[in-house]
Amino acid sequence: MAIATCFFTASLPNNTNPKLINPHRSYHPSSSHHLHLRLSLPSPFPSSPRHHHHHHSDHRLPLFITTSSGGGYGGINHPPPSGGGGGDSSDNNNHNGDGDSAEDKNREEAMMVLAEAKRSVESVPQDLAAAIRAGRIPGAVVSRFFELENSRFLRWLMQFDGFRERLLADDLFLAKVGMECGVGMFTKTAAEYERRRENFFNELEVVFADVVMAIIADFMLVFLPAPTVSLRSPLAGNAGPIAKFFHNCPDNAFQVALAGTSYSLLQRLGAIARNGAKLFVVGTASSLVGTAVTNTLINARKAVDKSSAGEVENVPILSTSVAYGVYMAVSSNLRYQILAGVVEQRILEPMLHQHKLMLGALCFAVRTGNTFLGSLLWVDYARLIGIQKAHEEHKELTD
Numbered sequence: 001m002a003i004a005t006c007f008f009t010a011s012l013p014n015n016t017n018p019k020l021i022n023p024h025r026s027y028h029p030s031s032s033h034h035l036h037l038r039l040s041l042p043s044p045f046p047s048s049p050r051h052h053h054h055h056h057s058d059h060r061l062p063l064f065i066t067t068s069s070g071g072g073y074g075g076i077n078h079p080p081p082s083g084g085g086g087g088d089s090s091d092n093n094n095h096n097g098d099g100d101s102a103e104d105k106n107r108e109e110a111m112m113v114l115a116e117a118k119r120s121v122e123s124v125p126q127d128l129a130a131a132i133r134a135g136r137i138p139g140a141v142v143s144r145f146f147e148l149e150n151s152r153f154l155r156w157l158m159q160f161d162g163f164r165e166r167l168l169a170d171d172l173f174l175a176k177v178g179m180e181c182g183v184g185m186f187t188k189t190a191a192e193y194e195r196r197r198e199n200f201f202n203e204l205e206v207v208f209a210d211v212v213m214a215i216i217a218d219f220m221l222v223f224l225p226a227p228t229v230s231l232r233s234p235l236a237g238n239a240g241p242i243a244k245f246f247h248n249c250p251d252n253a254f255q256v257a258l259a260g261t262s263y264s265l266l267q268r269l270g271a272i273a274r275n276g277a278k279l280f281v282v283g284t285a286s287s288l289v290g291t292a293v294t295n296t297l298i299n300a301r302k303a304v305d306k307s308s309a310g311e312v313e314n315v316p317i318l319s320t321s322v323a324y325g326v327y328m329a330v331s332s333n334l335r336y337q338i339l340a341g342v343v344e345q346r347i348l349e350p351m352l353h354q355h356k357l358m359l360g361a362l363c364f365a366v367r368t369g370n371t372f373l374g375s376l377l378w379v380d381y382a383r384l385i386g387i388q389k390a391h392e393e394h395k396e397l398t399d
Helices: 102-117 126-134 139-148 152-157 161-169 173-199 204-223 241-247 265-304 317-352 356-385 391-398
Strands: 002-005 032-041 059-068
Touching (some): 102 126, 126 161, 139 161, 152 161, 161 173, 173 356, 204 317, 265 317, 317 356
16 A cells, blocks of 8 residues: 655635734634645555456545645745744644644744735834744734735834823724814813812813813723734843733733733733823823813912902912822723723724724713713822812812
């Protein structure tokens, strides 16, 4: 008996064009290999002149065996993985029934997208190229990068690492920034009026300080907790354990992990702590600017209108700034992490990823409500800890 292996094939249809609907949806090329074997058997008939004419050749039975290997090497000029060696050889040897490792699959998908686009790994940014070589991102992310490059503005914006990671994870990221900053001033002003009512104009300086702080912080509230495609390279070996821990935490505690990536519960809690520390700095700094401007306006008003000198007080800069930093680190941090990682990425986007207009409208409505709620919570929090007082209470104290 003679067994001859003819060929392995793993073909990708010509019309395949992977699109990144969501960062957690990986592009899956054809993963079936067809093993074509031909079984050659000797003739069961005796060799005689009488039968020689009809059974001169052996009977050959074609045998087709289909095997699954989770991604294959067809179409990509890569040699099959070989065993042996040390270090990372375990990744190359993971072909027992479950197919290639997630890193191998990601790498092959990305290389297929590059080949389809007639691009080389060297033609993309260094961090993206390193992630492709390491198998940390699927082909859908590379496809998304090429789509974003079609826009001159987005191509310029993706030169900056933080924007590139967020645009690759969410194609509505810029729209959400515009929503937050565009409606922030109006919703916060409306919330201030809702809480103060007839005292709104009497407490206008305090209202102005709140709005200024909010506008400065709005951008960072969208930017920091936004889900990302992590393109960060590993830290140096001499980095401390705390630095390594926070380096491996996601940017959003609730974001969906890409194929080949996973986050532990401790890492997700670390994302909340890390973003909380950043937002504390942002909130404190923005409040320092806002209260400084407010005090300048109050002093100018006192100089012009002597009768208002007893009615209007300067805003305490240090206590207000620290209080706002704490508020940002706790309330704003948790609300925006849940909004971006749970409500938008896990609920709205999977349901409406093919209806971008409706998705954008719902994101606008949810973010507007969240901004208004945040303004209400800040006024109550500021009065609770005593850094702001209602106008009637202030008037009773001065009488």
